[in-house]
Amino acid sequence: MRLMITAGIDVGSLSTDAVLMRDGETLSQIIINTGAMARSAAERAFGLALSAAGLRASDVDAVIATGYGRMSVSFADSQVTEISCHGRGSAWLSPKVRTVIDIGGQDSKAIRIDGKGNVVDFLMNDKCAAGTGRFLEVMAQRLELELAELGREDQQAARAAQISSMCTVFAESEVVSLIAQGVPRPEIVRGLHLSIAERTAGLANRLGLAPEVMMTGGVAKNPGVVRALSEKLGAKIILPPEPQIVGALGAALIAQQKHARQSV
């Protein structure tokens, strides 16, 4: 019997990620920018994942789409929310995880899962981009730093600058005046990371923090935020090898289970 091949596609507000799996083994994973067209980003990511694995679309038994653009993925067999997918992906990577914190481009979520990776409860930030990856993107641009440089910059800080506004627009003008006052850039960066950590810890504590804690989504690639959050929560944070693809991974896993059930 041929082993089942599934794909998970996570169309996020910033990145579109694709994972191909065969019977619990990852064949390929792709991260690209979503850009302005969710539909074509999904097609492109899927295509790249297929060629990286040396497969054709017809080799794939089931595709599940997730992320805010999940509804526009017309070639997917079904759509599942990123909440369930991040939960499932995290549990598969580390079965002892009970709390998942996903910070992406526009949403941050705290997710409680059981031993099987099923979601038990969750909370999501409300309406605006405060405390999400987009906030950091705006600030990095203002500080003339690449996203990947934020962590290193933070490490050089002797203290954190005070950033009191959660609102992206107001915080940006705070950053402008800190720059004008000659506050060293690393201190501003640490201040920004603390402010994100504060807000995220609020969300996680409101849900109730159960160990172990895993952080997923692109912001988990920023060691400054991870450290600040770990301190605020007073808990160790487990990081996946590639935090940005956990949603797509979860989608591919759910597709395996669902498909296996249907073919019995």
Added chain:
Amino acid sequence: MMDVEGFMRHMLWDRRRWNRVLSSPLTYTLLGGVLRLTRGNWPLDAMYQMGVFAFNETGRAYVGKAPVVWSSAFFPVELAWGLGLCPFSPEVAAAYIATLGFGEETMSMGEQAGYSRDICSFHRCIAGAASAGNLPRPAALLASTHLCDGAPLLFQNLAALYGAPLLALDIPYNSSPEAVRYVAGQLEQVWLSLADVTGQRPDRDKLAEAVRCSERFRAQMQRVNELRCRVPSPVSGNDMLGFIYLFFVGQGSREAAEIAAGLAKEIERRVAGLGRSGQTGTQTEKYRLLWMHLKPYYNNELMKFVEQDGGVLAMEEFSHVYWTPLDPEQPFLSLARKTMSHFAFKPVTERIRVMAELARKYRVDGIVHFSHHGCRTASGGALMIKEALRDEGWPVLVLEGDCIDGRSEACGGMLTRMQAFLEILQERKLGCAL
């Protein structure tokens, strides 16, 4: 139903014409005819009947056939019916304004009149419509201090705007026999003053008749709720949340009692398999939900989305008949007891107890608390409610949103939360992956 909406939108698109259109008897003759054509399109005939009732009463108010009294959501409106007046609920009007697609512009008028965006959008919408002069002029305003703390304040402003008296009911936070007598005494005073202000003769027989109608309404709605216990649900709770006019304005009228009786019969026929197309229930029922507070009345995908995913509102907090039978011989005492016995006007543990009881009785799979922005009464206790009901074994979603104001809501976010919650229910129910 869409036809009426489209027609209304077309007729009313120009704000300057609003008043002329609304106060012309011709409007009601014309639209009444259109409404009659839609009868077959309503999911329940009782909804159509309520539409006709609301429509006729609105016409009566705008054309000025009887003195209009504004009544806030939890005020015992039986007093107004008992004087032959025309009660008007601005909160319900706000919901209709939102349904017809005029919510945004009306609310921004309210905001321009000085109402903060943190204030409940029902109230902002009312304030906007009032400041534009688009609502029927009240001879008096009735408000009570319980449950909705914003209403008596808004009504004070509106009373000043229209130069009409505000008759307010002070409801104490306990229901001792003295407190009940205190409220009953106030109700009698309000009734007498209302008669005086509107030039009606206070007729006790007429009041008793209104209380009798209200009691009939209560009994019929209880019958409806008993019928709704069955699985699959014989009626969609989303439709039931459309009966706001009956609950907030109708109680005490003969029409509301008739419509409730008709609704009970209609559901009975469905249960017996005799309904339209032999339908016995909501065919796609996958999850049974208990729904707390109201729903978005503006054009929004949420409820359609829930139903498409197999979610059925098996019961709503709103539809629960919490009060005991009314005695027409003791109108003021009965109405005082009814008004004071609302489970949300008690420590939050009472609201939790009642919801748990409903969740068990209606065998629901999960509970959704729709947390309407700006409503402290409903949302203030949401966290405690969630924890307590979760500890009793139900998954609970506190869904933040707005009933009237669609501007500030990230619709995608709301649908994602709802879908993720339904995924939790599916997981629990089927014990396997999505």
